[in-house]
Amino acid sequence: MGRSPCCEKAGLKKGPWTPEEDQKLMAYIEEHGHGSWRALPAKAGLQRCGKSCRLRWTNYLRPDIKRGKFSLQEEQTIIQLHALLGNKWSTIAAHLPKRTDNEIKNYWNTHLKKRLTKMGIDPITHRPKTDAFGHSKDSSNLSHMAQWESARLEAEARLVRESKLQLVQNQLGSKPARLILNKISPQPSVPPCLDVLKAWQRSWSTNSQSDKDNPRIHNIYAMMLTTDDLESPTSTLCFPEGTSLPISPTAGTIFNDNLLPSTTTAPATTAAKSSVSCDSDEGPWKYLPKGEDNRVLSLQDDNIMMAVEAFRAAAGYNSNNDVMEACLNHDLLYDSNEGGVAAEEDNVGIINGDGGSCNVNFEENNKQYWNSLLNLVNDLPSGSPVF
DNA sequence: AAGCCCCGCAACCGCTTTATT
DNA sequence: CAATAAAGCGGTTGCGGGGCT
Missing domain, CATH: 1.10.10.60 (Homeodomain-like)
Incomplete structure (x- = not known):
């Protein structure tokens, strides 16, 4: 599946951009949009390859770029x-x-x-x-734990990109505590928080035992993590309850019948194409491909990872078995009786942020690590000098 | 003043992923 | 479903400016 380099053609300029070239590129995009990058240089009168134009635009010329020192x-x-x-x-x-x-x-x-x-x-x-x-061992566990958050953030970023063009649809269900996977603009009302780390903390916080354990672990780094506000315009974890937005119609919808408003029902086409689901306490999560649904997505905070997994699974897995396997591979599902990995037909426990009814079998060390990290962070006065 | 070195950043390269035919 | 094109992404390079000797 080879593809010839886009700059192979003789005569295409490389290296630093001149102000004239910048001007040409900006003028063209402002008037026509970039369209196909490959076709752009010829139309804009530039002796550059499309890739070079795209990089110049996205990294330098785009009007919504903030330049200068990092805060x-x-x-x-x-x-x-x-x-x-x-x-x-x-x-x-x-x-x-x-x-x-x-x-x-x-x-x-x-x-x-x-x-x-x-x-x-x-x-x-x-x-x-x-x-x-x-x-x-700690390091590998940390990496393991980070996998899920990484997956979530990546899925989130994808959704954000895709949702930029979407129109806001008005819809609201009766369920409280809504959490949405995408957002069009930053919410100023989002409270300051370490959303990523706190998400982890919630995932592990089945007991408070860790509060008194390992208070000094990694305290230097915890200090570095001190912050008043982790700006996260796409965060799924900071939204005030009652907020509601539609999921992007271009991205498809992740839904759970049991969490949907009673007036909405899933179309019958769902299972056929996207027989993708992850079972949870709330019932199965499913994914509906783009264009087939325009309902509002409403997620309980604690089910966010299940939803993301359903979404990811829709892209890469074909059956419930595959999804189940994926979940098991990620240690997401555990046998509720034995604490080991569950077979598909078993009654499995779901990692659940409220910790009440789920069976979380990650090593205690991980819990302690993250809890201690968060405790330290929370204990520090806001605005502590860090650097 | 000239030469050298280091640093920061823009741009490139090549691989991967996604979309289209 | 496979092939191809386009776009995305992360690693790396190389140029220019500033500081030091």
Whole structure:
């Protein structure tokens, strides 16, 4: 499946852009939109390849780019997200609305990475370097735990991109505590919070035992994570109850019949095409492909990961068995009786943020780690000098 | 003043993913 | 369903500017 490089043609210019070229590109896009990038250079009178034009536009010329020094808050957000996601620059950029992935990547490589190193923190694992050797298990667990949040954030970022063109539809059900997977614009009313970390905390907080355990673990890094507001315009975890938005019709819909308003019912076409579901306490989650549904998506906070999994599964898995397997592979489902991985027909417990009725069998160490991290963060006065 | 070195950033390269035919 | 095109993404490169000797 080869594809010839887009700049192969002789005569195409490379290297730094001149102001004249910038002007041509901006003028063309302002008037016509970019359309097909490949076709753009000829139409705009540029001796560049489409890829070069796209990069120049997305990384530099786009009017909604904020340039200049990164604020402390932005730095903290980058560090936090990098700890969870690794080098997923585009996903991280989705949480810093006016910054480009390229800019964030550069800033990380030239500033933040060095700063962490100087502080004795491994910029890859985000753990104190002295911990790295003796706690490899912790590191792998951290990575394991981060998988789900990573998946969620990536799915979220995808939905956000796709939803930019959508029209807001008015719909509201009777269920309280709505959580939506996408959002068109940032919500100023979102309360300051460490949404990612708190999401984790909720996932592990079945008991309060950890409150008194390991109070000093990773305290240096916890200090670095201190923040007043992790800006997360797409966060699923900070929305005030009662908020409701439609899921993008271009992205498809994740839904759960039992959480839908009683007046809406799932079309019969659902199961046929997207026989994708994840069972949960609320009943099965399903995914409806784009164009087939325009209802409002309403999720209970605790089911967010199940919904995301249903969505992801719709793209890559064909049967319930596959989805179940995917869930099992991610340690999402556990046998409620034995604490081991459940067979499909078993009565399985679902990881559930309220912790009340679910069976969470992750290592206690992970719980303690994240809880201690959050406790430390919460205990610190807001606006603590970190750097 | 000249040469050298380091750093930051824009841009490129090539691989992967997604969309289209 | 496979092939192809287009776009996305992350790693890397190389240029230009500033500081140091």
